[in-house]
Amino acid sequence: MIERVGTWPAFERWPELLPTWFVQRCEPESVPDPSFDVEAWERWWRALTSEQKAAECQGPWMLSDWLYYFDPTEEGRGDDRSWWWWDAGVSEPGSGWVEVATTGWPCETGSLSWLIEASGGTDLSYGT
Template sequence: MGDWPADELWSQLLPTWFIQQCAPETPEPEHGEPFDVEEWLRQWRAMTPEERAAVDQGPWTLSGWLYYFDPTEEGVGDDRSWWWWWWHAGTDESGGWVQVATTGWPFGSGPLSWLIEASGGADLVYGP
């Protein structure tokens, strides 16, 4: 698994252009104000599919995006639903392309879509 960098190091490890595309971090709740999971879940369930998709599209905070890759997060980073190797991307006369492997359809495409869009990509097409 290796050592996962501390949160404050990521802005030095990732390209500046990507960090600049991320949304500002939201302040942590005040001490004594725990995150209300039930309230968040109630709000999420009340959203339309379109509203949920808009939340998933971003812009994402850097910490929110990294959360999905963190192997130290119980059941998150070790259970990713897509993989991309550098040799499965490139450019041609029609533009750029990225090929990913997934665990099936549907898959958690939000972090991947945000990465592609923050990198300047558009017209995402899912298919064989």
């Protein structure tokens, strides 16, 4: 069981808290490059169109990168996400839907898309 609301588990705990199949579908963790220029990367990212960002966010994702978008601490973007889970269901055998609330369109949905793809979802389409 995940700890009470208000605490965020250490990264090392997440593989035992999340479904094994999801963790196994994530990209292996890599060692950070000490020469990586975060500011240059952020400038590059901000200059991309929504379509380019979507293409860059194709999975698989490393677990640490995926968790970053939900982490409410100073290390993550959990308080700055542009979408929130609203509802989901099955429309017919082998087909389903996910509904999210957003701050507007376009919004960053790479972490959601990776969750759906890692869960076996295909043919993702976005409605407004």
